[in-house]
Amino acid sequence: MTISADAGQSDFRASRQEGIHPRPQLVRRRWHELAGAWGFAFDDAEEGEAARWYAQPRFDRTIQVPFPFESATSGIHDTGYHRTVWFSRRFGAHDLAAAGFDPGSPLAQRMHLRFAAVDYRARVWIDGCLVGEHEGGQTPFSYDITDVLTPTLAEHTVVVCAVDDPVDAAQPRGKQDWRLDPHSIWYHRTSGIWQPVWLEATNETAVSLLHWTPDLVTGTVRVRVDLNRRPATGSTLRYALSFEGAPVAEASHTVSDVSSTTTITLPAQTNGQASEELLWSPETPRLLDATVTLTTAGTIQDEVWSYLGLRSAGIGAGRFLLNERPYYVRSVLQQGYWPQSHLASPSPQDLRRDVELIKELGFNAARVHQKIEDPRFLYWADRLGLLVWGEAPGAFEFSATAMRRTVAEWTAVLERDLSHPSIVTWVPVNESWGVPHIGHDPAQASFVRALVALTRAIDPSRPVVSNDGWEHVDSDILTVHDYDADGEALRARYQDDDAITRLLTGLGPAGRRLVLPGQDPSGRNAAGRPVMLTEFGGISFPREDADAEAWGYSSASSTDDFLARLAAVVGAVLASTALAGFCYTQLTDTLQETNGLLDEARNPKAPMERLRAIIGGVRPD
Structure with missing residues (x-):
């Protein structure tokens, strides 16, 4: 598939309707995706670099990019252990032109090769010249290849060597199995290029990062703009915000450094009587369009299009607050x-469809689990109205290497996704993955506290959950995982503040302390910390032709039994006067884990209206 875009501000909103741009909050007029057939080779002997495969790639197989080689969609479909793999693709003048490259144009003198994600380490060559290296399987990177x-070459060749060690426990891997075959809650691996690769032309000086941070109290937006280099003297950044074509605000300032921050008044x-008319929420997902223009002495150097949502996310009085009001979180x-x-979406439309299905089921939020989701999913969450919890994929061991990798990748994630209004909570650790002895090892507890502090330092605008599920050390929201299949037991455990306090001051359902010293659970109400049940349910109800080893946390024997079990556990949670929200496990069946509300093809296991009625059930006042 080859895609290019050429849109001005007047039709920018129309041009993004398909949600295909791999970086939807920083879009230029022209870009060109290098999707489709690439050369491919396994390098199990790890001889490729010494043999200079990067200089003369004669790979004997073809892979469809951007899909992991383990997947059927890639055309390779080999789920075995392959630590090192190689990719190659030729591109020529027509590709460069489609990306807008024109050395004679003031806006298109430099050509950039961009990768949305390569799992886990990548080295990249152009025509045999090394242009860069990157570590981190779920974060973007790019190179100026001009x-x-x-x-003199009619065609150029890009070569990528990707290294993804399937048994490296210090590598943040999330749900990717270290065993040869999927087991329990872990799935087939996703290795190599698994998100879009594209070409994009810019001027010598160009915008490299945009951050939008709204402040509802002051009626302002703080915008940070990073440039790829220090601009020339006399340079200016101009901002124009609009809503559905009507101007909302304009601002400009001189810029003399690579990074600048300014505040735009709306x-x-x-x-105050009209201030909610532009606010973003799942019920009214209003987005402001934004144009950012860099000029020098009146000449345009760069122009990019973006968007933002005006909303706040916080906590208070034991509740999650959206736009300063209590908001009950119904998440999946x-x-x-x-x-x-695998982790790559079959198409951009599939990302949209997942957001639509989540909302059709009656949820207003999704906890994207152990994965940094494709920005195009976040775009649809922004546009269609879905709250998202951003969660880091965990490493499986506690070591200096694992800590270094986790901090680097999590920092890059926060930088990439800070401006999405849909993201309302950050989760750097889940169920003590990577810190298995956090309850007894001060070093592991210190590391998690450091991750929370780092998250708040980069983004103080959202709540942070230190360790989702149990053993909290410094969480804004106290979360619990509980797969008890007995609705009455759940009802008793979470029915009111007294029940919650007893739970938090003892051992949790998994036999672990829910909070560790340093975060007093008895003071949660005074501190305003809400409590949420963020994993429960997990009822297995497989298709008749499902794997014989399919499983969940409990099992249903028929559609009526499935609905009855679902109503019992969800009804128990909704009956609580103390819980501020929930997250049901899970949206879809995933390989052997057949505890989805939908099967693996995204078909509902019961009539959608009956599922929605249960999920959207009435709560006590």
């Missing part, structure tokens, strides 16, 4: 996995 494009937000656990393509 100076290595030999003008005049309409100063009227989203693995972001497809049987035919």
